[in-house]
Amino acid sequence: MxxxxxxxxxxxxxxxxxxxxxxxxxxxxxxxxxxxxxxxxxxxxxxxxxxxxxxxxxxxxxxxxxxxxxxxxxxxxxxxxxxxxxxxxxxxxxxxxxxxxxxxxxxxxxxxxxxxxxxxxxxxxxxxxxxxxxxxxxxxxxxxxxxxxxxxxxxxxxxxxxxxxxxxxxxxxxxxxxxxxxxxxxxxxxxxxxxxxxxxxxxxxxxxxxxxxxxxxxxxxxxxxxxxTAPLAIASFIGIFACVVSVIAVIFIIIRTLFFGATTAGWPSLAAIILFIGGIQLFCLGILGNYVGRIYSESKHRPVYVVSEKK
Missing domain, CATH: 3.90.550.10 (Spore Coat Polysaccharide Biosynthesis Protein SpsA; Chain A)
Known part of the structure; x- marks a missing residue:
């Protein structure tokens, strides 16, 4: 039996x-x-x-x-x-x-x-x-x-x-x-x-x-x-994408300045871009933080549970 x-x-x-x-x-x-x-x-x-x-x-x-x-x-x-x-x-x-x-x-x-x-x-x-x-x-x-x-x-x-x-x-x-x-x-x-x-x-x-x-x-x-580990790869991809967009934006600004001169316009859009990049960074840090937090939790070797009574 x-x-x-x-x-x-x-x-x-x-x-x-x-x-x-x-x-x-x-x-x-x-x-x-x-x-x-x-x-x-x-x-x-x-x-x-x-x-x-x-x-x-x-x-x-x-x-x-x-x-x-x-x-x-x-x-x-x-x-x-x-x-x-x-x-x-x-x-x-x-x-x-x-x-x-x-x-x-x-x-x-x-x-x-x-x-x-x-x-x-x-x-x-x-x-x-x-x-x-x-x-x-x-x-x-x-x-x-x-x-x-x-x-x-x-x-x-x-x-x-x-x-x-x-x-x-x-x-x-x-x-x-x-x-x-x-x-x-x-x-x-x-x-x-x-x-x-x-x-x-x-x-x-x-x-x-x-x-x-x-x-x-x-x-x-x-x-x-x-x-x-896909979220880490996604965070890396987003970071690379943001860098590429930033480089393109810099090239665009240089070309516009050479042909049309310097201008003080565009501060709202610049602030929006900074906030956007900052948001991406915080998002990626949040993903990384979740993995680091789990490493920290595992490294403490605390018991998974504590028994009060057993019979």
Whole structure:
């Protein structure tokens, strides 16, 4: 019998936790899952509601199945995923959201595909975004198109964190020591044979999403910086372009002075050009600063998360 360790990040999910537990245990009670035993690792990412109390209750009632790790504060979903990967003991390790937007009933098929030995990981992706704001869907599609053009690592569009992996995939991921993590990119970077199963978009079973559009934008920016140096190349290109335009402008001014004499006109346009060049410089410095900031963050070797409780 193989142990399947499911990692479940939680942030202010007090309503979803008991519903999720009932749904996932029901799946493993099915006769077709008789060769698997379930191990749950709930990661409380510094919740401010009663999520931790719900996890303690589950652990008290089902100590062999339901385990939890509680962070000292909110460190983010990527830190929760890493903590779960480090804690999981199963031969097979899975990852899914607690809000049941990842369908638990898809797990038997995922495990059957993994059991064939043809694949090292089985991932999932959404084939529709019904119920999601159109603007958010547009930004998501643009992100995947952009990152796949500028990154050498292919990020599967609309891929979810929901997946199951063999132990060797998990060990490969844990061998990557970086503090700034983008799991979808990391799972792609380590390689291994992966098959993706499609499913229709689902609404949350309870509560509201904690991801705002601004947070998603920041997350996307981190992903681009973590898996591509293209922004640095863009900054260099803009700098070269600005220099060429400046040289052309100087030549134009010299020719105009030789043929038409000196003039004091044009100060507004000159001020506009100076502001334009200054804006380009600040933009390029901002790009460079993001990379330097990540180098600084990595060099401090601070832990990715701090555990308050674990059981």
């Amino acid at each position: 193989k142990t399947v360790s499911m990692i479940v990040p939680c942030f202010n999910e007090q309503e979803s936790v008991p519903i999720y537990f009932k749904a996932i245990t029901k799946v493993f009670e099915d006769p077709q899952m008789k060769d698997y035993t379930l191990e749950l690792w709930f990661i409380d990412d510094g919740s401010s509601d009663a999520t931790l109390n719900e996890l303690k209750t589950l652990n008290a009632q089902h100590p062999e199945t339901a385990h939890y790790i509680s962070f000292s504060r909110n460190f983010g979903k990527e830190s929760a995923i890493l903590a779960g990967l480090e804690a999981a003991t199963g031969e097979i390790v899975g990852l899914m959201d607690v809000d049941l937007q990842d369908p638990p009933e898809l797990l038997p098929k995922m495990l059957r595909e993994l059991h064939t030995g043809e694949y090292d990981a089985i991932g999932t992706r959404r084939v529709g975004r019904e119920g999601e704001p159109a603007f958010r869907s547009f930004l998501s599609n643009m992100f995947y198109k952009l990152i796949n053009k500028i990154s050498k690592v292919e990020i599967v569009p609309n891929a979810r964190d929901y997946r199951v992996m063999t132990r060797k995939v998990v060990n490969a991921v844990l061998n990557l020591p970086e503090r700034n993590r983008f799991s979808k990119g990391i799972f792609s970077w380590v390689g291994f044979k992966t098959k993706y199963l499609d499913f229709e978009n689902r609404e949350r079973v309870a509560g509201n999403t904690s991801w705002s559009i601004w947070q998603l934008f920041e997350y996307s920016l981190e992903a681009i910086i973590d898996f591509s």
